[in-house]
Amino acid sequence: ALAVARMAGSPIAGDRIRQQGLMDPSALHKTIEALLKDKDDQRVVLLVDQFEEIFTQISQEEERLAFLNLLTYAATIKTGQMIILVTLRSDFLSNCAAYPQLRALLNQQLLLVGAMEPDELASAISLPALQVGIPIDPNLVAYIVNEMKGEPGALPLMQFALKDLFDAQQAKGGMISLTLADYLARGGIRTALERHANTVLSYLNEQEQQLARVVFSGLIQVGRGTVDTRRIATFDELVPAVIDPMIVQAVIRKLTDARLVTIDELDNKDTVTISYERLIEAWPWLQRLVNENREAIALQNQLAEDASLWEAFSRDESYLYIGARLEMVREQLLTKNLTLTSMAQSFVEAGIHTQEQSRRRELEQAIKLVEAQRHIRLLLAGIFVLLIITVILAVFAFKS
Numbered sequence: 001a002l003a004v005a006r007m008a009g010s011p012i013a014g015d016r017i018r019q020q021g022l023m024d025p026s027a028l029h030k031t032i033e034a035l036l037k038d039k040d041d042q043r044v045v046l047l048v049d050q051f052e053e054i055f056t057q058i059s060q061e062e063e064r065l066a067f068l069n070l071l072t073y074a075a076t077i078k079t080g081q082m083i084i085l086v087t088l089r090s091d092f093l094s095n096c097a098a099y100p101q102l103r104a105l106l107n108q109q110l111l112l113v114g115a116m117e118p119d120e121l122a123s124a125i126s127l128p129a130l131q132v133g134i135p136i137d138p139n140l141v142a143y144i145v146n147e148m149k150g151e152p153g154a155l156p157l158m159q160f161a162l163k164d165l166f167d168a169q170q171a172k173g174g175m176i177s178l179t180l181a182d183y184l185a186r187g188g189i190r191t192a193l194e195r196h197a198n199t200v201l202s203y204l205n206e207q208e209q210q211l212a213r214v215v216f217s218g219l220i221q222v223g224r225g226t227v228d229t230r231r232i233a234t235f236d237e238l239v240p241a242v243i244d245p246m247i248v249q250a251v252i253r254k255l256t257d258a259r260l261v262t263i264d265e266l267d268n269k270d271t272v273t274i275s276y277e278r279l280i281e282a283w284p285w286l287q288r289l290v291n292e293n294r295e296a297i298a299l300q301n302q303l304a305e306d307a308s309l310w311e312a313f314s315r316d317e318s319y320l321y322i323g324a325r326l327e328m329v330r331e332q333l334l335t336k337n338l339t340l341t342s343m344a345q346s347f348v349e350a351g352i353h354t355q356e357q358s359r360r361r362e363l364e365q366a367i368k369l370v371e372a373q374r375h376i377r378l379l380l381a382g383i384f385v386l387l388i389i390t391v392i393l394a395v396f397a398f399k400s
Helices: 002-008 011-020 027-035 061-075 090-096 100-108 118-131 138-147 155-172 180-185 188-202 206-218 245-257 284-292 294-312 323-335 342-399
Strands: 044-048 082-086 261-266 269-274
Touching: 002 011, 002 027, 011 027, 027 061, 027 082, 044 061, 061 082, 061 100, 090 100, 118 138, 118 155, 138 155, 138 180, 138 188, 155 180, 155 188, 188 284, 206 245, 206 269, 206 284, 206 294, 245 261, 284 294, 294 323, 294 342, 323 342
Parallel strands: 044 082
Antiparallel strands: 261 269
16 A cells, blocks of 8 residues: 555555455556556556565454455456566465465466575675775685575575674774685674674663563564564564653664664554564574563564554454453463563453453343342242132132
């Protein structure tokens, strides 16, 4: 909706997608056709990067399906004016198979992009430096190419390690050159990011480190049969109920300045995410945090999302947890070290309050039913006694 609104130069086009998109799969196609009216020679190219996030970032199946339907409908109109490109991690292809239209389109037009070949890696390492006049040691290029063999997803680490090396050389002053000796001294791709992250963490005081644990917990989407991935969270979802938001904001700012997290904006709300998804595997501290608190992190994030949905729909009671689900959450709150946001805490408390009210009403109704039954029994007993007396009197009257 935001992309279409920007292209149209008007929020109306985006509003139409939001309002109609959940129910009408043709909404995106119709909007684009209207924007390109009388422009038969033009096309809109829509690129959906990190397409796997429709599985890792969206908890509502209705929303996910609506998004997929908008794309697949627009992509299958023969006279349509949209070209849709998606980039997707290969380990999420099986998720796509559950959606027939999407599966059919991927079967027709799927391009597998393999790892970079050695010559491509060499160019990616050396050309950016050479283009700005920085000498780079050929032995360094050869070493990194060899170091990256069998390392899927290592490109972000390589990028970070080289940037880390460049920053270190620049800090020394004088002429900059990138050498193998200096690279090895800084630990290479396997330790550069870990060392940097640990250094950033060590500069935080004890309270800030605890808040950093809360922040990173809220930025991890725990995998269910898949790898753990980064999660996009609103700022409000990262603020514990009893903590001043300004303190959390200061911690996030430090993590942002250190390039460990990234701040963005979505629907007029500040969002936060991990800068490098590879950080989840490359940083032992973060890996331990996830592995030791996997269930708690999953529950905290689910509560934060459901609480936001409840808030978005004016705190409608139908969005609250009830029954066994609420009891499970209450049990987890007692047995696990959960850190809830103010919104999530209000969400749970509202569910408990609503359930207790419901139980009180049920109890009152049960008491009223018991009282009514008692009154009926007394009435029937009275009628029975009256009937007996009437019969006795009738017998005496007959004998007389």
